[in-house]
Amino acid sequence: MANLVNLEAVSVNRGVRTVLDGISLGVQTGDRIGVLGLNGSGKTTLLSVLAGLVPPDSGRVAVSRGTTMEVVTQGGELPPGDTVREVVLARFGDGDHGWASDSAVRGILDGLGLSAIGLDSPVDRLSGGERRRVALAAVLVTPDSPTDILVLDEPTNHLDIEGVAWLAEHLLSRRSALITVTHDRWFLDAVATTTWEVVDGTVYIREGGYSDWVFARAERLRLDRAAEDRRKNLARKELAWLRRGAPARTSKPRYRIDAAEALIADVPEPRNVVELHTFARRRLGKDVLDVEDATATVPTPDGDRVLLDDVTWRIGPGDRIGLVGVNGSGKSTLLRVLVGERPLESGVRKVGSTVRIGYLSQAVAELPADLRLIEAVSEIAGTVNLGGKDLTAGQLAERFGFTNAQQWTRVGELSGGERRRLQLLRILMAEPNVLVLDEPTNDLDTDTLSALEDLLDSWPGTLLVVSHDRYLVERVTDDVVALFGDGRITGLPGGIDEYLRRRREGAAATARPAAGRPGLPGPAAPAAPTALDPGEARQLRKDLQRLEKKMESLQRKESDLHRRLADVGADFAAAAAMDAELRSVLGEREDVELEWLGVAEKLEQG
Template sequence: MAGQNLVNLENVSAHVPGDASRVLLDGVSLGVERGERVGVVGLNGGGKTTLLEVLAGRRAPDGGRVSRLGGLKLAYLTQGDDFPAGARVRDVVLADYAADHEWAADPKARDVLGGLGLRDLERTVDGLSGGEKRRVALARALLGEPDLVVLDEPTNHLDVEGVSWLAEHLLSRRCGVVVVTHDRWFLDAVCTRTWEVANGRVESYLGGYQDWVFARAERARQADAAEMRRRNLARKELAWLRRGPPARTSKPRYRIEAAEALIADVPPPRNTVELLNFATNRLGRTVLELEDATVRIGDRTLLDRQTWRLGPGDRIGIVGVNGSGKTTLLRSLTGERPLDGGKRIEGKTVQLAQLTQDLGDLPKDMRVLEAVEAVAKYVRFGKEEMTASQVAERLGFPPARQWTPVGRLSGGERRRLQLTRLLMAEPNVLLLDEPTNDLDVDTLTNLEDLLDGWPGTLVVVSHDRYLTERVCDTVVALFGDGKITHLPGGIEEYLRRRAAAGTPTEAPQAASAPAPKAASTVSAAEQRAARKEAARLERKMEQLTKREEQLHAKLAEAATDPQKLMELSAELKSVETEREAVELEWLEAAERAEA
């Protein structure tokens, strides 16, 4: 039933194994309810995975207590995929089904196998790629009837279509979900609550990524924090969110009005005309062109006599399913991969830089700042000049961390260093292949802010839908027909075209099992009732919010009256508690209205 607690953490502490001085969780108390979907965000190395391990019972806390519902069924997806040697895909995923007709008659099993593209069940896991192993592990976690699903980076190695399917699948489940991911579109689409792990604490916020951004910006505004750059960055991010495509679910009107008041004076994320002038001055008219180009991969034709011209200041995102040839297309643009027909044209003033998935080019004998300054000590983004240290700090290296030897960096930190060095070279054409890999949400936001002021031609290949929509003005797709298809409607149009063509991945077929029709879990009458209930609750939240504002004003007036302050503080706390309870009810009603 809704509201039933599945797992509770009480005053839990945990530190880095072997190093008690590095505290990851410090007196954390929280819980997960049935039906609640929690997104976990925070800096790399901040304790997100440790929190999941403690929740799932994979690690005992160093202090505090963890209690779980009796008979709790829990599924856990770790970051590593460990399978028995020689096992087949079916052995890993379908071990609980006695025969093919059993899983084939189960619509959930068919949906999971199809959505994750697991067609060949007889393949051994030993021969699978990293991405394929990840999808097998995810399928194993999603099958069955768990009460709580705990997922650590489930969107890694999924393309845009796979991420969209996973979001829809989790929304259709009635179990609790706790997920660590840096995919902000996914957080917004799926989560009803967000946990931010930072400095050993876990702050809880209602809603997904947009709500979290708003809460952080509002908290900074109310506190009048001295940390002006971070506050402005949060406000700028919020401005883009409100100007972008509408959110997946409606927000309470009082929250929308508060957000719009907060961002009323924030300019657009980037001045397109100004950047185009910069780019044209740096690049001239000719940048990169593929003329009548043909590219083949084995017996498959990736490009069939295609002409594609990249102009100064173009910001292009490339989408397509895994294996569609996106990375090969980038290599063809750079000239690293010769064309099988046609010609490649490069402008005389082009200074090209490419972010690849290979981290082998970093100087391990240097410290972080030395490795950055070895490229350049200063860089200009539009009108803004920044030092190497400033750029490194924006991309997740605080001053103390800038003196760490490169050889001692984590995988995520090496990725950030690679990106920092790339930007310090001041290229005027930038090709990014999966730039979001191993980057946390704050670093991604800072990267996007840097790219907002970067005057040049940008091409991005990414499964991160949010980043593509955020930094790119144009989206093109590889549909496997030998063409580069322009998508005026962006990623939404890409998903519509894939669905209309019947190309979403299909589940493997087994012995004549009828596919049951999906039944709506909520009737039209129930939806209408839920909409009325949501409207009533929204009005109630507006009243409570106004009461909070009145109490804050009265508190300021009663600054010299201790007795009055105590009375007002008690009333304010009561109103805040009531508002949070009403907001939870509103979220449930909104979900029923859209089911």
């Protein structure tokens, strides 16, 4: 493996603050490095120095002769007046359409959604997210030899879950070395073989991705007796969750579980879903948020598009739901319908009498700029009960990464990420019993994300989350639903993996590209299945709701039998009778689930 870039005793100062203090490290052929650290710790500065964009105040940066490097910064600056085609395909030259027959180039354009934006669109008219995708595509399209090093600063920003999965797969298929700053933990686990953690001007180097880093940091904090207990506990709890783990992680563990036993021996058990549901019912009552026979639209440049088409959806006490879909599918609009900010075209929205909604939108709400941070939190409430614990405004602020000194900073002087955290703090201080969160992870670093997940993990209310952060969705929600653009809300028993599979199958069924240049008509698609009669479709949706209620009832009965079996003691006759009843309940639940899948398949095909 050849050395490509070396940093030798590099230091960078910003005023009186040392951002990088005598850093020495290197990048070799084939390295895939993820860079982690708190907001403001120096991650972007490290990438800028490594890429030659910022000179160090002292030390040396050595780049091997002939090494090619491509950089995507957070700014995403593009040449004014150019079109998407001129920026992304400039390397092919004017009039060179050789890219059209290159499946790799077409894959990049489609994977980043540029085909939908339009190659002839002026970049000056694009949104910030679209401009960022154009800048990313421009460095990934390489008509000649592949780039030696890709330096990407927050490449997953403005990508949906499907786009993040595509980018991870694409980067893994390249021979280029990769250095990326990212707050997307799933993405980091998928692509990184090494992690650099920037802390107090120093860079800690660890093998592996995010899961490995969680273990390594927990071990480092355990050995460091002067470390803060809060960070240690968060790392240990998250490590325990990783060990219990989502299916995507358990199939390829990259750290030794045995070595972690001492760290996680006294970590609380996973959240007790039945207990949280019971507590939520006491606080919320039976009804929470319902829409019945609802029709709603999403505004688009080409006119309104149907979002909901005669849909009935009931969200109950203690439900924890992740909502996914491609960018522009209407996820934010659906949340606005649920919280009452956008009216339905037809149908009814119902809200339970005891419901108190806390809604975090993507826009940073107006905040009292003249107040200090702690005052802005305290004006909502002095204390809050979360997860059965009473926390003062200062304690909750500290859990969200605001030190005692930072809590006296004026709100007007906070960064965008800090204002986002403050917005969420104020919502939680109002003690809602229904949380509706639209992209809550935007601008949050990994430590703050861990703190947020720690709170949400044991939060006993109803939770509805829209997020491109797959890690957060898999950790804090129990159910995933999707918007596929068909006017329905589709339940996904298989979670995000099922969502990605359905998206791939849908693309394969509808896309029949002709050989040669994109845009030419391909073979005719197979005839669509006969649409369901509206009355039949409505009956199938009612059947789904009936079966879902039955599954909930059987699940409650199953949990009750497990509890009674645990308390039965030495009464073997009673234990045998309950065991037989439990087996009967499990069999009935399996039959109901199969029936539900059959009805759902009929609806999807229709």
